[in-house]
Amino acid sequence: MTAAPSLAPAANAPSLAVLQTRRADTVLRYRNAGVTLQPHDGGEPLRLVRGVDLEVQRSQVVALVGESGSGKTLTALSVLGLLPGNARFSADEALLNGRDLRQLGKADWRRLRGADVGMVFQEPLSSLNPVLTIGDQIEEVLYYKRQLTRRQRRAEAIDLLARMGLPRPAQLLQDYPFQLSGGMRQRVMLAIAMAGEPALLIADEPTTALDNTVQAQVLELMVRTAEQSDVGVLLITHDLSVVAQVADQVHVMRHGEMVESAPVQQLFARPQAAYTRQLLALAPRIPAVVRQPLAEAGLPAPQAAQQAPAILQLDAVSKYYQQPRAWHFKAQKHLALDSVSFSLQRGRTLGLVGESGSGKSSLARIIAGLAQADGGQLRFDGADLSDPAVRAGASIQMVFQDPYASLNPRMRIGQLITEPLAEQPGWTAAQLRAQAAQLLEMVGLPASALDRFAHELSGGQRQRVCIARALSVKPQLLVCDEPVSALDVSVQAEILALLQRLKKDLQLSMVFIAHGLESVYAISDDIVVLEKGRVVEAGPRDQIFGAPRHAYTRSLLDAMLDIDPSRSRFRTRPAAPAGAALARVA
Incomplete structure (x- = not known):
């Protein structure tokens, strides 16, 4: 005969008070x-x-x-x-x-x-x-x-x-x-x-x-x-x-x-x-051995790359912005860039890092010709970019942070990509469409996207369209201003891999700006660190990440978030250990 079930709670069962507290x-x-x-x-x-x-x-x-x-x-x-x-x-x-x-x-x-x-x-x-x-x-x-x-x-x-x-x-x-x-x-x-x-x-x-x-x-x-x-x-x-x-x-x-x-x-x-x-x-991750001081990791200090010709050179570039004031006050000048100097070698990628307000985007706009420097000199392939003729012939293109805001919502993708070419004589409509299809293929998009509008594409697809448009005029230098900051992790990886492939296939040089240091590490050969408009440190990537000399660079690296939950810097109580609860898998 089976015993009647006990109505008493199990020894380890939660009390009613506990259940009410949980609710x-x-x-x-x-x-x-x-x-x-x-x-x-x-x-x-x-x-x-x-x-x-x-x-x-x-x-x-x-x-x-x-x-x-x-x-x-x-x-x-x-x-x-x-x-x-x-x-x-x-x-x-x-x-x-x-x-x-x-x-x-x-x-x-x-x-x-x-x-x-x-x-x-x-x-x-x-x-x-x-x-x-x-x-x-x-x-x-x-x-x-x-x-x-x-x-x-x-x-x-x-x-x-x-x-x-x-x-x-x-x-x-x-x-x-x-x-x-x-x-x-x-x-x-x-x-x-x-x-x-x-x-x-x-x-x-x-x-x-x-x-x-x-x-x-x-x-x-x-x-x-x-x-x-x-x-x-x-x-x-x-x-x-x-x-x-x-x-x-x-x-x-x-x-x-x-x-x-x-x-x-x-x-x-x-x-x-x-x-x-x-x-x-x-x-994206930075190898742990790079994050350690190189001497502690048992590694020699990295040597600078063999010098190649500089495609871009900046000498003491400065930029001021007017700060509007009330009518009875004189307008003040804000110094955005203070005597910035560095060079980019042909075929390499230069990562620009720094906090908001450090001058990264101002510098990118000056390099791309969207803003004028107030002092100093920029040279592209040895020629002075302050000369209008040199600037007009300089093959520099820019990829912006927000692809949706960068694309005209009234134009189809095919028109957007070939818009720079349509201004040049000698292109027929059929040739422009064929060129647009070829550029889409180059950035990993199907030709069927030619007749779609920007709102019909995902964020990653729109960024690929922006890259294709920049490549339409066959630039030698690509300036990328936060091109992956708002993208999902898988799309970020795709865009970074695309940029790396294009750099190799087309012999591109790049200036890459991002606040995510992991993506900067993944794509850059050299690093320039900006603080309040000044260059505080510059050098090969592994030297900057592995043995930073300036306190500001160290503070940027220290602010990076570790992907290991056991090394959280914010929790005052430890996270639940692995196995504390059963995982639910669909």
């Missing part, structure tokens, strides 16, 4: 969540996101990782009720701070946004209102979400900015977004998101466009805010080093589904899904 600690819970898009033409509905299980606890950082189109941002927007009008959200369970998101009306969503959940978007300049002061934008949340008086709002706004580590917070209330740096704007966005005292903070690619040092500051602030304010954080990113440094739990998404979920230590140590292993393999 209270759960800020967000999704079970089998999905997003369906109903086409405007009445066609078959599209399942964009399906089967998502997600849970965020208080003081926990949960990362959603995946490439563009994987469904990360749609999942996050569903928490805020900000999905497109023709999109429908469904779930077996969808709870935010104890509220069922499936039952909310428009008024409920308005009360929830900013109060129960705050959001930090990827591009703070486009997210902040350009005609309102910083104080107005913070106090607006404090008024509508917490009903504070004017005096209370001002005091709380100052306190929020101070907690975000911003200098002179009282004076900052009177500033406008355009007067702040990228890192300061992102801190202001975080202050606005925290003004309503939310239980959940959603951060959508919050550090993608920031320099390494500013990125580290923002991430440290985010982790500290989560721990001190008891807020759960849902972090959306494609940067695996950011995930390794700050996340407790990781969910990997692909094509609208979660392919793997695990604690961060377990996922990085023993990834189960093939797609996760692929992402980790593609993440």
Whole structure:
């Protein structure tokens, strides 16, 4: 006879009080969540996101990782009720701070946004209102979400900015977004998101466009805010080093589904899904032996490359910008470049590194002829570029950071690529189309893309189109200004490999600018380090990365994020060890 089951709890079973505490600690819970898009033409509905299980606890950082189109941002927007009008959200369970998101009306969503959940978007300049002061934008949340008086709002706004580590917070209330740096704007966005005292903070690619040092500051602030304010954080990113440094739990998404979920230590140590292993393999890295001082690593100091003819030479190049002032003040000059001198040898790639405001982009624009230097001399292939005839004949082309903003949305891809050639006599329409197809093939795109528009391509495809257009006039020097900063890790690897192949096949010389030092290391032969418009260090790549001489260079390298979760610089508590929870693999 089988014994009756005992009604007493097992010795290791959690008590009711513990279970209630766990429920209270759960800020967000999704079970089998999905997003369906109903086409405007009445066609078959599209399942964009399906089967998502997600849970965020208080003081926990949960990362959603995946490439563009994987469904990360749609999942996050569903928490805020900000999905497109023709999109429908469904779930077996969808709870935010104890509220069922499936039952909310428009008024409920308005009360929830900013109060129960705050959001930090990827591009703070486009997210902040350009005609309102910083104080107005913070106090607006404090008024509508917490009903504070004017005096209370001002005091709380100052306190929020101070907690975000911003200098002179009282004076900052009177500033406008355009007067702040990228890192300061992102801190202001975080202050606005925290003004309503939310239980959940959603951060959508919050550090993608920031320099390494500013990125580290923002991430440290985010982790500290989560721990001190008891807020759960849902972090959306494609940067695996950011995930390794700050996340407790990781969910990997692909094509609208979660392919793997695990604690961060377990996922990085023993990834189960093939797609996760692929992402980790593609993440750019600097070999550990290079990051050590060369003497400690037992390596000789690298020797300078055999001198080849210089294709580009800069001698004491300076650049000033006028700073507009009030009518009764005299306009002041800002020194952007201060006597910059270096040379680029033919067939090599020169990496330009430095924080925002160091003069990298100003220098790139001067080299490409999009801005004039106010002093010094530039020589291309031995000729003075200040001579209009020399400048007109110089085969220098530029690839910009944002491919979408660089391409005319009204022109088809074939027209965009051959636009520089169409201005030259002797080209027929058939020849231009054939040349465009050949250039597309060169950058790894099919000829079928000729008749498409820029908005119909992915970010990586658009960047390939920009490279093809730059190559149409057969340049000798390619200036790349942050060409991979906003791209997914796999697309970054593809674009870097493409640039390396083109450099070899076409005998190109390149100036490569990036704030991600891993990509600079992957593609550069030589490095020039800029600080506040001055060259503080220059030399072969491995010398700069392995044995930096200047304190500023060392600070840039120290700000790099390690892709090993066990070496996080931000967590005050250790990440869950590998094997602490079972990984979920789709």
